[in-house]
Structures are given as structure tokens and as C-alpha cells.
Amino acid sequence: MGYGYILLVALVAGSDQWIKKRIEESNMEQRERMYLGNRILIRKHHNRGVVLNVGSGKRPLVAALSLALTVVVFAGFLVSLGQRGNGLLRTGLSLLLGGAFSNTYDRLQRKYVVDYLSFGVKWQGLRRVVFNLADFGIILGALIAVLGTGGEG
Numbered sequence: 001m002g003y004g005y006i007l008l009v010a011l012v013a014g015s016d017q018w019i020k021k022r023i024e025e026s027n028m029e030q031r032e033r034m035y036l037g038n039r040i041l042i043r044k045h046h047n048r049g050v051v052l053n054v055g056s057g058k059r060p061l062v063a064a065l066s067l068a069l070t071v072v073v074f075a076g077f078l079v080s081l082g083q084r085g086n087g088l089l090r091t092g093l094s095l096l097l098g099g100a101f102s103n104t105y106d107r108l109q110r111k112y113v114v115d116y117l118s119f120g121v122k123w124q125g126l127r128r129v130v131f132n133l134a135d136f137g138i139i140l141g142a143l144i145a146v147l148g149t150g151g152e153g
Helices: 001-026 055-082 085-109 133-149
Strands: 033-035 040-047 113-119
Touching: 001 040, 001 055, 001 085, 001 113, 001 133, 055 085, 085 113, 085 133, 113 133
Parallel strands: none
Antiparallel strands: 033 040, 040 113
């Protein structure tokens, strides 16, 4: 049936939601915590749009698009579970779906996505970008899913 893939979806979404809950409950608005020799920065950021807050003034549209894309990925994931072989595609879709579930849940329930992770690099443009675990699931999952399809369109 693909219980391992379903577990991976739940692990990505559940872990991200657990971290987001802890970040929301923290008193981190005015400061950041640094780890691994200042390479990893933990800070609280409310993203009301998509990447880099793009679309923050159109929150209902962003939420609707997020929900629609999550449904499409979910449908593809369900179809992939019924097929033999191609574990790479299912792994990618699992990571992608776990991230999509978590960020879409935030957009629908909180009205913003909780981001909390940045990189302590010298380039300020990248240092200001704040991610969450779901974002990494989406990015990595999309790359793996493309590899799993052989790059065919």
C-alpha cells in the first residue's frame, strides 16, 4: 500500500507543525538564536504571502492557490501509490505533500505561514530569507519527484 510514504508525509507535516507551535509560543519577536557557529539562525517570522512575502496583500488568493496545488499534489500522490515501482517519485511526492499540508494548514488556520530558519551567511539578501521545514520538504520533494519522472514532461 505504501505506508512508509504516508508516514513520511505525516513526519514532514507533523514535525514542521510541532516546531511552528514551539516557535509561536516562544518570545522570539525581537531576537534570534544562533546555532552551529552562527551558521543557523532561528527567528520567528509570519509570512502572509508566498516566497519572500510575495502576494501578502492577497492572502485569500494565496490561500486558495495553496489549497488547489496541495489537492493536485495529493491526487498525484494517491495515483502513485497504486503504481508499481518508481519509489523515487513517491518519495519526492511524499516530501512535497508533507510540506504542502503544513504550509497550507497555516495559511487556512493562522492566516500566515510560520517561518523560523535562516542561514548565517555574509550575503544579507540570503540571510534575511526565513524558511521552515515544510519549505525544505517542498523544494527537496519537487527535485526528487522530477528525478523520479526521468525529467520527462
